[in-house]
Amino acid sequence: MKQAIQSFYRGLFDLVYPPECPYCEKPIIGSSSGQISSEFCESCKEIIKPDVTERCSICDAPSGPHSNTESGCYHCNRNRDRFQFEKVKSLGVYADEIKSICLRAKEPSGRPVASAALNLLWETWEPEISQIKYDLVLPVPFHWSDRFWRSHCSPGTIAKALARKLKTKYSFRVLSKVKITAKQSSLPVSRRRSNVRDAFRVKNVPAVHGKSILLVDDIMTTGSTVNEISRCLKKAGAKHVSIVVLARALKGARSFVGE
Numbered sequence: 001m002k003q004a005i006q007s008f009y010r011g012l013f014d015l016v017y018p019p020e021c022p023y024c025e026k027p028i029i030g031s032s033s034g035q036i037s038s039e040f041c042e043s044c045k046e047i048i049k050p051d052v053t054e055r056c057s058i059c060d061a062p063s064g065p066h067s068n069t070e071s072g073c074y075h076c077n078r079n080r081d082r083f084q085f086e087k088v089k090s091l092g093v094y095a096d097e098i099k100s101i102c103l104r105a106k107e108p109s110g111r112p113v114a115s116a117a118l119n120l121l122w123e124t125w126e127p128e129i130s131q132i133k134y135d136l137v138l139p140v141p142f143h144w145s146d147r148f149w150r151s152h153c154s155p156g157t158i159a160k161a162l163a164r165k166l167k168t169k170y171s172f173r174v175l176s177k178v179k180i181t182a183k184q185s186s187l188p189v190s191r192r193r194s195n196v197r198d199a200f201r202v203k204n205v206p207a208v209h210g211k212s213i214l215l216v217d218d219i220m221t222t223g224s225t226v227n228e229i230s231r232c233l234k235k236a237g238a239k240h241v242s243i244v245v246l247a248r249a250l251k252g253a254r255s256f257v258g259e
């Protein structure tokens, strides 16, 4: 009875003050709870439209129709031998609306946009992501000096929301960034790998030993950052590492800015 009353008042509140879409900030009629929704409105979803055309089965870059990408594609072939993770899943290519969402998700007030983007990614790719039974979801960590001034870190927000979807454990204490690095986006490809070399540490080895790990970041370009962390996780005994990112930025494209 108490629940029914609470639900009635929540419904009434949402009718008077409907939650806003975190992207266009227009009210979402018929949605519930809170001032900012953790879902995009239908019009925004229509504009954002995740790119579900054919993609590389390893790095998730768009591939040509009917291409066989079981052993990689043009975008990842040169790196394939050094990839320590099995595969990548993303909402789409880092361009247009998806680029704008990633930039908004990084802002101090970007938590609802990051959560809504993850919800859309989940709606699109749930069957593929759920194929593997993951034991642990981990965000790409920030150095403490970077984290200190932030109200939220988008990889952490996305990872936490994804762990909830997967009903899997999440932790931001397992990995740490032990070295201050130059921003990957400011470096040429040739220096990105060495920039993040030995920058990360697995603080809790028993937590990852023999486990399947889902590593989460906001943007991936060459994959140097997630690959270096995957290398550490594998060294600590992780059985399987896969990657989820909001956007896959492509080397040489106008959107070439990621990690």
Ligand SMILES: [Zn+2]
Pocket (backbone or CB within 6 Å): 021, 022, 023, 024, 025, 026, 040, 041, 042, 043, 044, 045
């Ligand atoms: Zn909207």
Ligand SMILES: [Zn+2]
Pocket (backbone or CB within 6 Å): 056, 057, 058, 059, 060, 061, 069, 072, 073, 074, 075, 076, 077
């Ligand atoms: Zn590829």
